[in-house]
Amino acid sequence: xxxxxxxxxxxxxxxxxxxxxxxxxxxxxxxxxxxxxxxxxxxxxxxxxxxxxxxxxxxxxxxxxxxxxxxxxxxxxxxxxxxxxxxxxxxxxxxxxxxxxxxxxxxxxxxxxxxxxxxxxxxxxxxxxxxxxxxxxxxxxxxxxxxxxxxxxxxxxxx
Amino acid sequence: xxxxxxxxxxxxxxxxxxxxxxxxxxxxxxxxxxxxxxxxxxxxxxxxxxxxxxxxxxxxxxxxxxxxxxxxxxxxxxxxxxxxxxxxxxxxxxxxxxxxxxxxxxxxxxxxxxxxxxxxxxxxxxxxxxxxxxxxxxxxxxxxxxxxxxxxxxxxxxxxxxxxxxxxxxxxxxxxxxxxxxxxxxxxxxxxxxxxxxxxxxxxxxxxxxxxxxxxxxxxxxxxxxxxxxxxxxxxxxxxxxxxxxxxxxxxxxxxxxxxxxxx
Numbered sequence: 185x186x187x188x189x190x191x192x193x194x195x196x197x198x199x200x201x202x203x204x205x206x207x208x209x210x211x212x213x214x215x216x217x218x219x220x221x222x223x224x225x226x227x228x229x230x231x232x233x234x235x236x237x238x239x240x241x242x243x244x245x246x247x248x249x250x251x252x253x254x255x256x257x258x259x260x261x262x263x264x265x266x267x268x269x270x271x272x273x274x275x276x277x278x279x280x281x282x283x284x285x286x287x288x289x290x291x292x293x294x295x296x297x298x299x300x301x302x303x304x305x306x307x308x309x310x311x312x313x314x315x316x317x318x319x320x321x322x323x324x325x326x327x328x329x330x331x332x333x334x335x336x337x338x339x340x341x342x343x
Numbered sequence: 344x345x346x347x348x349x350x351x352x353x354x355x356x357x358x359x360x361x362x363x364x365x366x367x368x369x370x371x372x373x374x375x376x377x378x379x380x381x382x383x384x385x386x387x388x389x390x391x392x393x394x395x396x397x398x399x400x401x402x403x404x405x406x407x408x409x410x411x412x413x414x415x416x417x418x419x420x421x422x423x424x425x426x427x428x429x430x431x432x433x434x435x436x437x438x439x440x441x442x443x444x445x446x447x448x449x450x451x452x453x454x455x456x457x458x459x460x461x462x463x464x465x466x467x468x469x470x471x472x473x474x475x476x477x478x479x480x481x482x483x484x485x486x487x488x489x490x491x492x493x494x495x496x497x498x499x500x501x502x503x504x505x506x507x508x509x510x511x512x513x514x515x516x517x518x519x520x521x522x523x524x525x526x527x528x529x530x531x532x533x534x535x536x537x538x539x540x541x542x543x544x545x546x547x548x549x550x551x552x553x554x555x556x557x558x559x560x561x562x563x564x565x566x567x568x569x570x571x572x573x574x575x576x577x578x579x580x581x582x583x584x585x586x587x588x589x590x591x592x593x594x595x596x597x598x599x600x601x602x603x604x605x606x607x
Contacts, residue, residue: 201526206490207533213490214497214537256539257500257510 215252219259233263241267345454346379349461349581350479354495356466358487359516362552363574364463365393366563367483370578372427373563376458379418381449382432383475384465385441391431395559396421405433405440407449414452423564438470443477450478459581468502476503482511483543483577488518488529497538512543514577519548531588544577545588546570 221229230250237243244266253260351364361384368380382390385405391397402417407430414430421427430449433440446462453460464475476482482503486496496513503509515531522528531545549570555562563574569589576586 203523203526203528203530203533206529207537210490210493210529210537213494217494217497218501257504 211254215254215259218254218257219252230263234265237265237267239271241270243267346377346450346457346460347480348450348454348478349459349481349483350464350475351461351483351485352464352472352475352499353466353485353492354468354499355486355492358485358492359514359546360466360485361389361393361463362556362562363483363485363514363516363546363577364461365390366561366571366574367578367581368427368459368461369394369421369424369561370563370575371459371461371581372421372424373575374578374582375426376582377426377456378424378459378461379428379430379453379457380461380463381430382463383441383446383471384463385432385436385438385471386434387465388432388434390463391419391429392559393556394421394429394561396429396431397559400431403431403433404449405436408441408445414449438465438474441471441474443474446474447478468498476506476508479508482508483514484511484540485514485516486534486538487516488523488531488534490529493529493534493537500538500540510540512541513538514544514546515542516546517548518545542588543580544573546573546577547589 234243234245234248247264247266249264251262251264253262351360351367353360361382364380368378372378380390380394381404382388383404384390388403391400396419399419402412404417406412407414407417417430418428419431421429450460450462460478462475462479465471484496484499486492500510503511513535515534518531519528523530531542535542547569549562549568551565551568552562552570555565555568561574562568563571563578565571573589576589579586
């Protein structure tokens with residue numbers, strides 16, 4: 185009977201309806217509005233993040249991806265930074281051709297107005313609202329350690 | 344101490360700020376509260392006509408600020424409710440005739456003698472908006488279930504947070520249950536998902552609002568109007584009553600019966 189009700193009023197076809205489109209478009213535009221960071225600054229920030237990470241691991245630059253999202257009323261920067269292997273002190277980029285499994289660093293940073301509040305939100309909380317559907321599960325900075333390199337323990341660099 | 348100052352704002356124009364101010368003001372007065380409504384839209388005065396008081400105006404807000412009359416002289420008593428007053432905006436001046444400090448001063452003078460002071464904010468985020476928000480204890484943000492109105496509401500919420508005035512409470516005006524049911528309108532859930540603030544009112548689209556403003560009798564005095572009921576419910580929530588939100592299905596008796604039949 186519920187099925188009939190839905191068929192009568194089209195409830196089951198809401199994905200291609202304009203209401204859903206309106207919500208998606210709003211969520212996209214509000215990410216930009218809320219963060220209010222000029223695009224050149226955003227580029228600069230991404231470049232510096234890559235520079236820092238590149239000191240420790242060989243970043244696969246082709247596959248780097250930054251995305252903006254929302255959590256409650258805060259912005260959320262989601263970075264996907266795949267890398268090949270850790271960098272040893274005497275390493276250089278030429279060594280990057282060893283066939284290593286794809287290793288990824290996922291960083292999710294809350295772009296709230298106050299930095300201390302952002303720190304307080306670094307773990308997933310139970311009161312997260314339904315809108316963070318795209319970002320759930322990427323909330324903590326994490327490094328997948330299971331794919332650590334076989335050619336030396338780069339995590340203990342001594343500089 | 345004294346009255347609570349509530350500012351009604353929106354960012355976007357035309358979403359129903361003035362209608363909301365008039366109707367919530369009347370609804371509060373109806374249950375015996377002492378209420379002053381202030382039109383802060385200097386140069387685009389309108390609260391007076393929505394409340395049917397346009398032909399009683401002698402002095403206005405700017406006359407008070409510039410010392411041409413006493414505050415009391417600019418307060419127009421409502422025809423039906425002697426505990427409801429309007430302070431009209433100046434029509435021939437601009438928003439720079441008023442400062443945020445002026446608004447705080449006027450509200451402080453009114454507070455001891457009333458229960459609620461409602462301020463109808465102009466659209467925008469400039470001087471007029473800042474004037475309206477300056478004395479506010481609480482803020483009602485009016486929006487419509489449309490992309491542009493929700494975006495502007497988000498901007499207002501952001502500004503209020505930055506000024507530590509926020510977050511405010513949301514009123515969704517001109518909702519159409521039939522369009523939501525078809526998936527062709529943002530639902531209240533969609534909007535609160537996006538804006539992440541508390542909702543204090545959902546007002547259905549209702550042609551009685553137009554006829555009410557034609558006659559200058561706020562729609563909340565029309566017992567048969569669904570929008571009128573919604574505004575009364577907002578007033579009851581403001582005074583602390585726990586009022587459940589209207590069932591959207593009530594908009595259409597046939598649909599309501601049908602959905603009940605199908606266990607919807």
